[in-house]
Amino acid sequence: MIQHCPTPTELDDLELLVSGAYAPLTRFNEQGSPVTLTLPDGAAEAELVDPEGLPLARVAADGSLEPLTHAQYGPFRRLHLTPAQAREQHAGATWVPVVDALTEADLDDLRGRGRVVLLALMGTGTSALSPVALVRATLAASDLLDDASAVAVPLPSHGDAEADHALGTQVVGTYAGGDPVHALPSRWLSSERSERVETDSFPDTIAAIVDEDQPTPEEQGLVLFFTGLSGSGKSTLARALMDLLLEQGGRSVTSLDGDVVRRHLSAGLTFSKADRETNIRRIGWVAAEIARHGGVAVCSPIAPFAETREQVREMVEAAGGAFFLVHVATPLEECERRDRKGLYAKARAGEIPEFTGISSPYEEPDDPAVRVDTTGRSIEDALDDVLVALDEAGYLHLTRTDG
Ligand SMILES: Nc1ncnc2c1ncn2[C@@H]1O[C@H](COP(=O)(O)OS(=O)(=O)O)[C@@H](OP(=O)(O)O)[C@H]1O
Numbered sequence: 493m494i495q496h497c498p499t500p501t502e503l504d505d506l507e508l509l510v511s512g513a514y515a516p517l518t519r520f521n522e523q524g525s526p527v528t529l530t531l532p533d534g535a536a537e538a539e540l541v542d543p544e545g546l547p548l549a550r551v552a553a554d555g556s557l558e559p560l561t562h563a564q565y566g567p568f569r570r571l572h573l574t575p576a577q578a579r580e581q582h583a584g585a586t587w588v589p590v591v592d593a594l595t596e597a598d599l600d601d602l603r604g605r606g607r608v609v610l611l612a613l614m615g616t617g618t619s620a621l622s623p624v625a626l627v628r629a630t631l632a633a634s635d636l637l638d639d640a641s642a643v644a645v646p647l648p649s650h651g652d653a654e655a656d657h658a659l660g661t662q663v664v665g666t667y668a669g670g671d672p673v674h675a676l677p678s679r680w681l682s683s684e685r686s687e688r689v690e691t692d693s694f695p696d697t698i699a700a701i702v703d704e705d706q707p708t709p710e711e712q713g714l715v716l717f718f719t720g721l722s723g724s725g726k727s728t729l730a731r732a733l734m735d736l737l738l739e740q741g742g743r744s745v746t747s748l749d750g751d752v753v754r755r756h757l758s759a760g761l762t763f764s765k766a767d768r769e770t771n772i773r774r775i776g777w778v779a780a781e782i783a784r785h786g787g788v789a790v791c792s793p794i795a796p797f798a799e800t801r802e803q804v805r806e807m808v809e810a811a812g813g814a815f816f817l818v819h820v821a822t823p824l825e826e827c828e829r830r831d832r833k834g835l836y837a838k839a840r841a842g843e844i845p846e847f848t849g850i851s852s853p854y855e856e857p858d859d860p861a862v863r864v865d866t867t868g869r870s871i872e873d874a875l876d877d878v879l880v881a882l883d884e885a886g887y888l889h890l891t892r893t894d895g
Pocket residue numbers: 721722723727750751754763767768769771772792793794795796833835844845846847848852
């Protein structure tokens with residue numbers, strides 16, 4: 493039987509299926525249910541493991557589950573109660589689903605309702621806050637109420653508002669048993685937050701948690717990803733931009749240059765499609781970790797495939813970073829004319845197989861944040877296009893230091 497690590501959403505679903513929170517649903521892939529699991533390469537059954545390889549459950553061909561181990565780690569694991577455990581501790585309370593930080597008005601609304609249990613619905617994508625911040629904010633709210641407890645329920649979003657609302661209502665009902673459920677006005681499974689939330693309406697302790705969870709664009713981790721043909725000017729522009737950043741100070745900067753990565757992180761990989769994809773995913777993984785910690789990663793590989801670039805974007809955004817794609821769109825003729833490393837000549841002579849632009853494809857991005865053709869332009873001039881776009885997007889405000 494194969495081992496498979498499900499996606500974050502699938503892992504949340506697994507926990508709720510096994511805990512009884514989805515009752516009467518107990519298995520994946522029931523007809524019409526949003527609770528689905530996709531196994532790799534058409535496998536019918538698998539042992540499901542967490543990202544560190546701990547076996548969590550076996551899933552059979554019909555989607556039914558045999559639990560093996562409970563997830564043990566992760567912040568606030570002690571607050572992950574099954575409905576049975578929660579009812580044992582809190583029966584008779586009022587149950588309140590929470591998907592966002594509670595405001596002063598929310599707290600006023602809850603005062604006088606007696607004993608309340610705040611159910612933090614902190615699964616992947618349900619709250620605009622990160623899962624850990626939602627639980628921290630919910631605990632802070634419970635501290636401000638006379639008789640309140642917090643329970644963490646990893647109810648994820650499945651990308652279908654109606655189905656998610658129905659599932660959420662059912663899960664909250666299961667936790668409440670026959671007890672009253674109180675929905676806070678207009679905050680029940682709110683849609684994704686796209687703008688910074690003003691924190692005036694929150695008590696101070698909660699405002700601090702929300703603030704910390706939504707860094708300003710200037711504080712947010714950033715992945716600057718230059719893509720383009722060999723010789724297009726990726727490394728040159730990336731290097732010039734890094735120098736400006738270092739001169740200005742204030743941010744930690746890491747270079748992930750294509751050639752350099754291939755000598756270290758990706759040593760031994762070839763230029764086959766599969767190896768190029770592996771190479772870019774490695775760069776993406778490292779860049780996402782840098783972004784997670786608020787740093788700036790400047791990447792400059794060819795990255796010829798749109799799908800792999802998209803995977804990098806997803807990894808970076810999942811880590812809370814911003815992904816800024818720069819297409820260095822210098823045409824092949826100009827790159828070949830430059831032929832700084834003599835590689836195009838060798839590729840034309842058939843000495844280098846699978847050479848990008850000659851005998852291996854380059855898929856132009858149709859969604860770059862900025863596109864720069866360096867033909868006939870100075871490096872400073874071309875870099876300016878990138879600086880202006882970064883400034884407009886609010887991520888970096890760099891000015892050229894001519895001399
Ligand atoms: N077959 C083939 N195709 C393309 N490029 C080749 C090839 N063989 C060697 N090189 C040199 O490797 C550099 C590109 O490596 P990358 O890691 O950026 O490529 S990829 O993103 O994995 O496609 C690239 O460097 P840059 O010129 O900096 O782009 C080339 O110098």
